Amino acid sequence: MKGKTWLRRFRIPMTIVSVLALSVLLEAFFFNRHAMFQERYQASGAIEQGSQETRLDLREEHYIKTVRVELAAEKTVDYRLILLDGQGNEISERTGSISPKLGVSVMNLRAEAAGLVLSFSDVPAAGGVITAKNFVEWSPYRMFFFISLFGLAAFLWMGRRIVSGKPEYAFAAIALTAGIQLILMTGTNQISYDEQTHVSKTWNLSFVGTVYDTEAVLELKTLTAPEFHNRFERVQAESYLESIHDYDTADVYRQTKMVYYDRRAYLPMAVCIAAARMAGLPFAVMLMIGKLGNLLMYTAVCFFAIRKAKQKKGLVLVIALLPNSIFSASQFCYDACVNSFLLLAMVLTVNEFLTPKERVRPRDMAAILLCLIIGSYAKPVYMLMGLLLLFLGNEKFPTKCAAWIFRGALTVLCLCMLYEVLGKSAVGGSAMETLAHAGDTRTEGTNMLGQIRHIFSAPFSYAGMLLSSMFVRIADWFTGKDQFLMYAYLGTPGTLCTWIFFAAVCFSALAGCPHERQEHLKAGNKALFITMVSGMSAVVWTSLYLSFNAVGSRVIEGVQNRYFTPVLFLFFICFMNRRLAWKRSRESYYMILFTVVAGLLLYANWKLLIVPYYL
Numbered sequence: 001m002k003g004k005t006w007l008r009r010f011r012i013p014m015t016i017v018s019v020l021a022l023s024v025l026l027e028a029f030f031f032n033r034h035a036m037f038q039e040r041y042q043a044s045g046a047i048e049q050g051s052q053e054t055r056l057d058l059r060e061e062h063y064i065k066t067v068r069v070e071l072a073a074e075k076t077v078d079y080r081l082i083l084l085d086g087q088g089n090e091i092s093e094r095t096g097s098i099s100p101k102l103g104v105s106v107m108n109l110r111a112e113a114a115g116l117v118l119s120f121s122d123v124p125a126a127g128g129v130i131t132a133k134n135f136v137e138w139s140p141y142r143m144f145f146f147i148s149l150f151g152l153a154a155f156l157w158m159g160r161r162i163v164s165g166k167p168e169y170a171f172a173a174i175a176l177t178a179g180i181q182l183i184l185m186t187g188t189n190q191i192s193y194d195e196q197t198h199v200s201k202t203w204n205l206s207f208v209g210t211v212y213d214t215e216a217v218l219e220l221k222t223l224t225a226p227e228f229h230n231r232f233e234r235v236q237a238e239s240y241l242e243s244i245h246d247y248d249t250a251d252v253y254r255q256t257k258m259v260y261y262d263r264r265a266y267l268p269m270a271v272c273i274a275a276a277r278m279a280g281l282p283f284a285v286m287l288m289i290g291k292l293g294n295l296l297m298y299t300a301v302c303f304f305a306i307r308k309a310k311q312k313k314g315l316v317l318v319i320a321l322l323p324n325s326i327f328s329a330s331q332f333c334y335d336a337c338v339n340s341f342l343l344l345a346m347v348l349t350v351n352e353f354l355t356p357k358e359r360v361r362p363r364d365m366a367a368i369l370l371c372l373i374i375g376s377y378a379k380p381v382y383m384l385m386g387l388l389l390l391f392l393g394n395e396k397f398p399t400k401c402a403a404w405i406f407r408g409a410l411t412v413l414c415l416c417m418l419y420e421v422l423g424k425s426a427v428g429g430s431a432m433e434t435l436a437h438a439g440d441t442r443t444e445g446t447n448m449l450g451q452i453r454h455i456f457s458a459p460f461s462y463a464g465m466l467l468s469s470m471f472v473r474i475a476d477w478f479t480g481k482d483q484f485l486m487y488a489y490l491g492t493p494g495t496l497c498t499w500i501f502f503a504a505v506c507f508s509a510l511a512g513c514p515h516e517r518q519e520h521l522k523a524g525n526k527a528l529f530i531t532m533v534s535g536m537s538a539v540v541w542t543s544l545y546l547s548f549n550a551v552g553s554r555v556i557e558g559v560q561n562r563y564f565t566p567v568l569f570l571f572f573i574c575f576m577n578r579r580l581a582w583k584r585s586r587e588s589y590y591m592i593l594f595t596v597v598a599g600l601l602l603y604a605n606w607k608l609l610i611v612p613y614y615l
Contacts, residue, residue, distance in 0.1 A: 015154045023146035027138060031615075034063040035136045042135070047071060047118070047128035056116040056130055061086055064132045066232065067107045067116065071128035073100045077120055081107065084115035099226040101240050106232035108615060141185055141231060141614045149602055152177045156594050164590040168306040171317050172299055174594065175326060178601035179295040182330035183288050185609040187234055188220075188241060189227050192331035192488045193560075196223045198266070199332050202290060204255060205263055205270035206277065213251040215244035216283050230613055238284040245283040265337035265378040268297040294336050298329035301340035305347045310354055311516065312573060314508035314593050316347055319568050321597040322501070323485045323493070323604050324561065331488075334378040335562055341375030342382055342566040349388055350573055352396065353525050360396045365389075365406075369413070375566070376417055381539050382566055383417040386410060391528055450551040455542075466541055469556045477561070478502075484561050485604070493604040504596045509572040512581040513589050526574040533567045540564070 028036065041063070045056040067081060077098045083091040091113060098105040109132075118130055155173055156163065163170035190196060200221045204211050219225040225241060228234040259267070272293030276286040302320035309316045319325075320343060329336035348368045352360055368389065376383040390407050397403035455462045477484045478499070483492035485501060540563045541556055548558035582589045 011158070015158065019147055019150040019154060022150055023143055026146055027143055031139070031142065032136050035065070035134050038063060040135055042131065042133045044129055044131045047124065047130055049125070049127040050123055052120050052123045054118040054130060056118070056132060058114050058116070058132065061112050061114045062132075063112050063134050064109045065134045065137065066132075066230075067109050068131040068133065068232070069096070069098060069105045069107075069118065069128065070103060070130075071098050071105075071124055072103055072126040073098050074125060075100055077122060077124065079105070079121065080119045081109075082117040082119075083109075083111060083113040084117065086114040088115065096229075101226045102233065102236045104233070104236055106230055108230050110615070139231060139614055142610065144184060145181060145605070145610055145614075148177045148181060152598060152602075156591070156598070160587050160591055163594070164585075164587040166307075167313050167317050167590055167593075168303045170590070170594050171306055171320060172303050174321055174598045174601065175299045175302070175329075176295070178321075178326050178598075178605060179299070179330040180292070181602075181605050182327060182609070183291045183295065185605070185613060186331065187228065188225060188237060188284050188287060190220065190223060190225065191490050192328070192333050195332050196221055198334065201263055202266045202269045202273060202332055205259065205266050206274040206290075207255070209254060209257055211253055211255055212247050213253075214246055215249070216241040217245070218251070219244070228613075238282075242283050261377050264374070265334035268293040268337075269332060291330055291332060294331070294333070295329045298325070298336040298340045301344055305340070305344040308344070308351070309347045310351045312509065312576060313516075314513055314590065315505065315572055316343070316569065318501075318504050318508050318593060318597055319343065319565075319572070321601065322565060322568070323487070323497075323601055325565055326601060327487045327604075328562065335565075338375050338378055338382065339565045341371045342385065343569060345371035345375060346385065346566070346569050350521075350569070352389075352392055354521060356393055356522075357395060359398065360392065369410075373413075373417070380417045381543055382536070383414050384539065385532065385536060385566065385570075386414055388528065388532055391525075446547065446549065447551050448546045451546045451549070454552050455545075465554065465556065466538060466545075469541060469559075470537060473559065485600075486561060487604060487608050490608040493600070493607050497600055497604065500596060501600060504593060504600075505568070505572055506575065508593055509575040510577065510580050511589070512578070514582055514584070514586045516586075520578065521573065521576050529570045529574050533571045536567050537564065 039062070043056060043058055043062075045054060047054045047069075069079065071077060077100075079096055079098065081094045081096065083093070085091050092111065094107060094109070096105050096107050113132075116130070116132060152173060156170060159169075163173075190199070192198070199217075203213075203217055203221075213221070216225070219241070226237045228237040269290045270293075273286055273290040276289040281289065302316075305320065306313050306316045320340075325335070325339050328339070345368050348364060348371070352364070352368075369386070372383055372386045387410070389410055392403075394400045394403045397406065479495075483495060484498040486492050541559055544558040545553070545556045549556060
């Protein structure tokens with residue numbers, strides 16, 4: 001009895017020590033075994049000026065961890081590195097590039113070779129040095145990954161009784177763990193969709209009135225900042241950006257103090273960047289603090305979405321932990337605002353449909369409308385999801401008159417939000433002139449007004465193309481032709497992860513959780529939700545066809561999987577039923593969900609960040 005009491009008293013310190021010890025052992029014996037148990041090695045050779053090929057003879061085979069190429073180049077220089085065995089035969093080949101802003105390229109080789117042949121695409125105008133090295137490397141990024149991995153596992157297991165009753169706390173732990181990993185490991189690399197635009201708007205919003213654009217900020221805004229490929233190059237890249245982040249030589253200009261509606265989604269990031277700038281933090285750290293503001297906002301809103309859900313908290317949790325959404329929340333991107341607030345709005349809306357006899361509380365309705373408005377700041381078309389509230393029964397309101405007044409006001413609100421898209425154009429014209437000039441400038445031949453005329457000239461033909469495109473995209477998700485889980489330009493963790501994620505969503509939607517009252521969702525409401533999901537999908541596809549595709553195009557390009565995140569909850573809640581229920585404990589139910597979604601997120605971070613950048 002005394003032994004059990006002692007273990008309970010010291011289990012947290014023992015867990016911390018165990019997590020740290022296991023992480024250190026992995027770092028030492030898995031990633032540094034060659035340097036610790038075989039040999040530490042270093043060999044250097046000169047790169048002659050005007051020589052297109054340099055050979056580094058190592059005499060015998062050695063394990064090489066990194067190859068460092070230093071070269072003073074005036075422009076980006078691509079190079080090829082050939083590994084040779086003891087007989088001079090080619091083993092393998094690697095490629096890399098040297099940025100003139102950094103003057104160095106480090107390649108994580110981690111292979112055995114007896115010689116190296118370095119050849120350049122262009123003859124170097126200056127000399128340099130090539131260094132092959134094997135050494136003991138304690139990577140803080142790998143260490144943090146393992147510590148957070150084992151720490152999260154310990155937290156979920158030791159606190160399984162608590163988090164199974166309050167799954168929102170498990171969500172927060174998983175989201176913050178995976179998101180902070182992404183923030184720390186991506187650093188100053190711009191790997192998200194249109195990140196230069198989001199950085200520009202966030203940075204400008206972090207100032208009131210007068211904006212200071214340093215050279216470092218301008219390089220991020222124009223996608224000319226150097227990119228690193230491992231932690232050694234990362235040091236060089238961050239030092240370079242810090243060296244040109246000088247407010248004394250910055251471009252200074254005035255901007256309006258008004259925060260326009262399409263910029264408000266950037267406020268959490270902008271506030272954190274302003275605070276970091278006032279604290280005098282380094283440039284790279286300031287950027288990470290800005291991303292952290294986005295992640296904290298997303299986590300807080302989804303936390304309340306899970307807490308407020310009257311049914312299917314597990315389903316809300318799984319959707320909130322969609323890898324695409326966690327990735328967006330940890331980068332400069334407005335998708336975090338869109339996804340989180342619309343998820344909370346839909347949870348509160350479904351709550352009202354699950355309790356048709358209970359009168360709606362004014363504060364709940366105000367919360368739904370506020371979440372819809374905030375979630376639609378960046379993408380106003382999603383305000384149409386609020387039209388679901390028009391179908392609430394009259395018994396939800398004090399009187400029929402109050403019900404119809406609310407419906408009329410909601411319709412006007414939705415129309416006003418959509419009108420903002422078609423407000424005055426940049427040239428000061430009418431809404432019709434806005435349409436005439438609208439279109440994505442990256443695609444030749446776009447014209448929104450011309451595209452609308454094309455659709456109305458052949459509506460049935462467009463409807464057929466729209467339905468075909470939608471069904472093909474869904475089929476491609478499950479056949480692997482189109483990966484659903486994307487980390488933007490980092491890539492995807494694989495088709496199997498897509499199947500596992502949808503399996504977890506279906507499990508949480510179909511199987512009822514023990515000790516949760518299973519409310520009945522009427523067939524009419526399910527049909528309404530499916531209609532809304534289909535309609536919003538059609539709106540998304542059509543909006544992309546209008547703005548991103550050339551007039552008369554026979555295919556719809558530009559549709560990305562992340563655009564459908566706001567409707568996932570509405571779709572999968574329709575699978576809710578009373579017949580299927582999880583027969584075991586609530587702890588086992590949630591532990592399955594926690595394990596699957598956390599495993600997907602951490603595996604994606606390992607495959608897409610640790611392996612290519614920090615292995």
